[in-house]
Amino acid sequence: MVTLHDYWRSSASYRLRIAMGLAGMEWEAATVDLQAGAQTSEAHMSRNPQGLVPVLEIDGHSFTQSLSILEYLDETRDLGLLPKDPAGRQAVRALSYAIAMEIHPVCNLRVAKHAVAASGGAITMQGWMQAFIGPGLAAFEAMLDGGDFCYGDGVTMADICLVPQLYNARRWEVDLEPLPKIRHISDKLDEIPAFAAAHPDLAPH
Structure with missing residues (x-):
């Protein structure tokens, strides 16, 4: 098992x-x-x-x-989460890392909690999250070509990284209105059963 x-x-x-x-x-x-x-x-x-x-x-x-x-x-x-050609793999990894290695680490709960506590109340949890998730996703948006997926014509590792980050963005009320390419991809991915079934609301907790 x-x-x-x-x-x-x-x-x-x-x-x-x-x-x-x-x-x-x-x-x-x-x-x-x-x-x-x-x-x-x-x-x-x-x-x-x-x-x-x-x-x-x-x-x-x-x-x-x-x-x-x-x-x-x-x-x-x-x-098939990574393209077969080297340039394609690099592009997908760059998109994936933009979320998993840039946005995610600084918005990790233990990091954010430390920042809030160390600020003596000057920083709120929501303020911290919005300060990094919003600009991070804006940069990600600029890296996209504008199709139904983050790269190419199918699901890649980049899409798998994007969806959980969008869950966090919505949780912390990050404004996604200026991100039309991301919102379009999100709508398409929501239609895929594996993405819908993995949602945190359906996970054991």
């Missing part, structure tokens, strides 16, 4: 739920309650010394880091 150690609102876990859904996989969800601090428990730290989710137990291995796991799933389940 494939086991996903995740948290329902975790963007990184959300990415894997989408990918596994696209692969038609069945898995068992094991909740790691980030709000309760379960990520720092001895049991979870033994799975991931970084104290992060997700951790995916699959094919006799235990994997961490969602983007590297996405590439593993792509290679072993033939999902």
Whole structure:
């Protein structure tokens, strides 16, 4: 049995739920309650010394880091998440990294909580999130060609990174009106069952 150690609102876990859904996989969800601090428990730290989710137990291995796991799933389940040509792969990785390595880390809950606490009340959680998610998505918008997907004519790793980030953007009331290409892609992806089924509202929590 494939086991996903995740948290329902975790963007990184959300990415894997989408990918596994696209692969038609069945898995068992094991909740790691980030709000309760379960990520720092001895049991979870033994799975991931970084104290992060997700951790995916699959094919006799235990994997961490969602983007590297996405590439593993792509290679072993033939999902087509990365183009075959080098330039295409670079473009998709650049889009994916723009979210997963630029927006996501600074908006990680522990980072945002630290910033709010250290500011002595000058920074609010919502203000922090809006300050980074909005400009980050605006840059992502400028990187897009304007089709139905982030790159090419099908789902790639970039689409899988975009959707969880949009969930967070809406949660923190980031204005998406100036982002027509992103909103168009979002509408198209919402029609794909694997994306809809992976939504946090449907995840165990």
